[in-house]
Amino acid sequence: xxxxxxxxxxxxxxxxxxxxxxxxxxxxxxxxxxxxxxxxxxxxxxxxxxxxxxxxxxxxxxxxxxxxxxxxxxxxxxxxxxxxxxxxxxxxxxxxxxxxxxxxxxxxxxxxxxxxxxxxxxxxxxxxxxxxxxxxxxxxxxxxxxxxxxxxxxxxxxxxxxxxxxxxxxxxxxxxxxxxxxxxxxxxxxxxxxxxxxxxxxxxxxxxxxxxxxxxxxxxxxxxxxxxxxxxxxxxxxxxxxxxxxxxxxxxxxxxxxxxxx
Amino acid sequence: xxxxxxxxxxxxxxxxxxxxxxxxxxxxxxxxxxxxxxxxxxxxxxxxxxxxxxxxxxxxxxxxxxxxxxxxxxxxxxxxxxxxxxxxxxxxxxxxxxxxxxxxxxxxxxxxxxxxxxxxxxxxxxxxxxxxxxxxxxxxxxxxxxxxxxxxxxxxxxxxxxxxxxxxx
Numbered sequence: 001x002x003x004x005x006x007x008x009x010x011x012x013x014x015x016x017x018x019x020x021x022x023x024x025x026x027x028x029x030x031x032x033x034x035x036x037x038x039x040x041x042x043x044x045x046x047x048x049x050x051x052x053x054x055x056x057x058x059x060x061x062x063x064x065x066x067x068x069x070x071x072x073x074x075x076x077x078x079x080x081x082x083x084x085x086x087x088x089x090x091x092x093x094x095x096x097x098x099x100x101x102x103x104x105x106x107x108x109x110x111x112x113x114x115x116x117x118x119x120x121x122x123x124x125x126x127x128x129x130x131x132x133x134x135x136x137x138x139x140x141x142x143x144x145x146x147x148x149x150x151x152x153x154x155x156x157x158x159x160x161x162x163x164x165x166x167x168x169x170x171x172x173x174x175x176x177x178x179x180x181x182x183x184x185x186x187x188x189x190x191x192x193x194x195x196x197x198x199x200x201x202x203x204x205x206x207x208x209x210x211x212x213x214x215x216x217x218x219x220x221x222x223x224x225x226x227x228x229x230x231x232x233x234x235x236x237x238x239x240x241x242x243x244x245x246x247x248x249x250x251x252x253x254x255x256x257x258x259x260x261x262x
Numbered sequence: 263x264x265x266x267x268x269x270x271x272x273x274x275x276x277x278x279x280x281x282x283x284x285x286x287x288x289x290x291x292x293x294x295x296x297x298x299x300x301x302x303x304x305x306x307x308x309x310x311x312x313x314x315x316x317x318x319x320x321x322x323x324x325x326x327x328x329x330x331x332x333x334x335x336x337x338x339x340x341x342x343x344x345x346x347x348x349x350x351x352x353x354x355x356x357x358x359x360x361x362x363x364x365x366x367x368x369x370x371x372x373x374x375x376x377x378x379x380x381x382x383x384x385x386x387x388x389x390x391x392x393x394x395x396x397x398x399x400x401x402x403x404x405x406x407x408x409x410x411x412x413x414x415x416x417x418x419x420x421x422x423x424x425x426x427x428x429x430x431x
Contacts, residue, residue, distance in 0.1 A: 020389060055362050056282065215308075
């Protein structure tokens with residue numbers, strides 16, 4: 001390539017702006033810019049953006065961010081909840097497992113609670129060989145009626161076969177707030193997904209899927225007007241998103257005000 | 263767990279820079295950082311298996327910001343007196359300097375994914391490969407987000423400061 005014909009790639013131009021350009025190319029890029037005033041102006045604008053962003057680095061001296069401070073606050077709230085829970089457990093004559101864990105959890109944002117519960121349900125039931133579900137897919141109609149009744153809102157059992165996942169069945173779980181439905185799916189290789197569904201505690205509107213990664217798991221959740229759900233699986237983010245969209249469509253069709261036959 | 267606290271504390275300046283670049287009101291920016299730290303602490307059991315604390319914290323912070331921004335998108339923005347004194351209609355002496363306020367406003371109009379990349383490269387001066395590793399996205403994606411972010415900023419800033427950029431190089 002002759003010097004005159006050199007045209008830096010977009011990557012090289014940005015690397016030049018950011019000071020990451022290989023030193024051997026520096027001169028060539030500068031010559032190119034000298035001969036191309038339009039490009040030079042554009043690159044100069046990018047440089048100015050960097051300078052302005054650098055200027056934003058200056059921080060006001062403000063309150064100290066003490067980790068002990070917020071740690072103490074959380075400890076305190078957790079303690080308060082634990083005391084309340086202990087009183088309650090004594091009152092009902094003892095209890096453990098799910099109830100204990102649910103009660104002992106600090107009051108967190110709703111989505112954190114949803115994701116936590118969904119993840120625990122996944123980790124509890126996915127490895128289960130003998131009784132992964134309470135009601136198997138051959139009683140799907142019953143599963144749907146039963147869980148809709150217990151959650152107090154119509155709940156569809158989404159069909160995820162288009163993604164290669166067959167329904168295994170479902171179960172009822174204690175959840176927060178209110179009972180939860182857990183549906184389990186499995187693909188031909190035996191890998192499993194769980195769909196955790198709660199009746200939404202109050203009317204609200206939220207129109208985006210969110211994702212949380214936890215170790216090798218991706219959890220995609222939706223908090224809607226009538227139900228909240230979280231889909232959990234050991235798949236990648238795009239897959240969980242696609243499958244969650246399919247589940248959403250089907251769960252939501254049940255929400256149309258046409259009544260439903262549950 | 264104390265290790266976790268120490269590790270988190272090291273990230274606070276970076277988180278604050280990031281929050282203050284995005285949120286105009288310093289008080290609210292610091293609230294955002296505080297929320298992020300609290301959430302991180304509560305969810306520390308989810309992090310144990312991971313190594314990328316910085317990326318995790320940045321993601322928490324950014325999600326909190328994006329959620330709040332969505333929630334407040336319909337309510338009017340309050341501009342403090344301090345801000346108005348350095349609003350875009352500034353004297354020509356500042357022609358060469360992009361006004362920090364204008365930059366911040368332009369930044370706020372970018373999609374969240376572009377904001378993130380632009381701040382990490384432009385403000386934090388991180389290498390493209392570091393950003394890719396931090397956000398767990400391919401480097402090509404980092405580059406294309408950066409290209410789009412810078413170009414969009416350039417157009418927006420050229421509009422807001424048109425007279426000042428009309429100079430011949």
